[in-house]
Amino acid sequence: MTDLALSSTLSLAATHPDPAFPRFHPRPAQGWINDPNGVSYINGRYHVFFQYNPLSARHSQIQWGHVSSPDLVHWEEHPVALSPQPGGPDSAGCWTGVVTSDDGVPTAAYSGVQDHGGHSQVVIARGSADLVAWSQDGHVAASMPVDPLVTAVRDPFIFRFNGARYAMQGAGLADGRAALLLYTVDSLDDWxxxxxxxxxxxxxxxxxxPAEIWECPQLVQVPTGEWVMxxxxxxxxxxxxxxxxxGHLIGSLSADPETGLPVFTPVTGGKSDLGRDFYAPQIVQLTSGSVDCAPAALLWGWANEGPGRDGRRGRAQAxxxxxxxSGVLTHPRVLSVVEGSLVVTPAPEVLAYRGAAVALGAAGSVTVPGFAEVLVRGSGGGSGSGSGSVELVLGSGPAAQVVYSDPLAAGEELRIFLDASLVEVYRTGSVATTLRAYPAPGESWELTLPTGxxxxxWELTLPA
Structure with missing residues (x-):
């Protein structure tokens, strides 16, 4: 088998000259990244592709970058997977899409744009068994629908239902509604x-x-049987x-009695992340070893470089x-539905980054390292005990900024991951909160806890 590793991305991150650069979230040392793409588990490795401009920290000349891992802990960076082809249907960018196995052949289906500002088409590319080498011949599997109501289309996603393969794309309509378009995909070459x-x-x-265009649509079934869109x-x-x-919707998928096509019926929904620095997640449905439950669903999202907002300092373009x-991908996250609500937890594999304990059972306030995992527990309960807010503050004095502040009820838990300028907060029974914040030289993080x-x-470390 081909030597997959171009470089160990997390090992290189530890020596990056920018103190805001994350060490425990894989990405190239330079360049712009945004949407995770082609998230897949093929031939014993997790593969995460992403929108990538290796030439600058700006959103242009978009290609597909690529990292992979055998265990969600040790990550390798690979050469660019997909690049715009001069004169091809993707000459103005290889945009968001998915990777699937097509009779054993890794296959990418992505939005290709031929002219800046033009409509996207679904373009197909075929990969080697290790997903490192790709063949782009400009094959278009689906063009803009001939429908005057459809004014924008993007971001194909493939799913299976009742043994058949389907796809959907996000869209915007002439009357201002956001929409999903449905395709049957008997052949990946012809939708x-x-x-x-x-x-x-x-x-x-x-x-x-609510939206004008639904971007990056996803549809997976969680182990309890509900479908999450x-x-x-x-x-x-x-x-x-x-x-x-x-945002997300939770509902059911059934077959139309006349056509047999899937029908999604939403029942409820909500925000999929409570931070302003989270967008364009992609979900992969992993195969299940049990016939009694749906396979697990893992999600990665994009955290952009945030300008100052919500009372926080940001980074200017200069x-x-x-x-x-520019840009970071989140930790992999596990999706589930509990009592009708979406629950998001960090993949258990990220516990491998937990190193030496800095504090155990701390109360009041505690100084937190810049690369850390924090487990906050509310009090055991009882009337009048344990309610209040958890605050994560960067710096001190007039320049201090409250990066995260939220109530913590008795019996609740928070898991907080600090990775330089990326903050991820996971609350028991809820979705995550993704934030960006940039420590100035000499600044430290301070965590303030409510009574009880x-x-x-723990410090974060790279396992051997």
Whole structure:
């Protein structure tokens, strides 16, 4: 088998000259990254591709970068997987898409744009068994639908239902609604358009996932049987800010009695992340060893370099240019549905980064290293005990910024991961909160706990 490793991305990150550069979230040392793409588990390795501009820290000339891991802990960086082909349907960018196994052949289906500002088409590329070498011949599997109501299409996603393969794309309609388009995919080379599948005219979708275009649509089944549909909620005023963030719908999938096509019926929904620095997640459905439950679903998201907002300091474009890099992917996250609500937890594998204990059972306030895992426990309960807010503050004095502040009820737990400028907070029974913050020289992190709460703090280290 081919030697997969181009470089060990986390080992190189430990010596990166920028103190804001994450050490425990794989990405190239330089360049712009955004949406995770082609998330897959093939031939015993996890593969995560992503939108990538290796030439600058700006969003242009988008290609597909690539990292892979056997265990979600040790990551290797590989050469660029997909590049715009001069004169081809992707000459203006290889945008978001998926990777699947097509009769044993790794196959990418992605949005290709031929002209800047033009419509996207679904372009197919075939990969080697190790997913490192790719053949791009410009094959188009689906073009813009001939439908005057459909004004924008992007981001194909493939799913299976009742033994058949389907695909969907996010869309925007001329009347301002966001929409999903449905395709049958008997052959990956030729997608058959079946029409507009779901829109924000649905009252549940309109309430929980308001947008002008549903970007990066995802659809997976969680082990308890519910289907989770997730969208990135694009508005025309967005410029990598994404005020509406990411939303999801929870419902059922059934077969239309006349056509046999899948019908998604949303029941409820909500925000998929509570931070302003999270967008464009992609979910992979892993195969299950049990016939009694659906396979697990793992999610990665994109955390952009945030300008100052919500009372936090950000990085100006000039600072991003000087640093030479932009964008981070989150830890892998496990999705489940508990009592009708989406629950997001860090993949258990990331516990391998837990190193020496800094504090155990700390109360009041505790100083937290810049690379750390924190477990906060609310008090054991009882009337009048344990309620209050957990605050994570960067710096001190007039320049201090409250990066995270939220109530903690008795019996609740928070898991907080600090990785230089990336903060991920996971609350028991809820979704995550993804934030960016940039320590100035000499600044430290301070965690303040409500009465009755305690915190365990560990440094993060790279396992051998």
């Amino acid at each position: 058959k358009y079946q029409g507009i599948w779901l829109t924000t005219a649905d009252p549940v979708a309109g309430l929980h996932t 997730m969208f990135s909620l694009w508005l025309s005023g967005d410029d990598h800010e994404h005020a509406n963030g990411v 600072e991003i240019d000087d640093a030479g890099w 709460a305690t915190a365990d703090v």
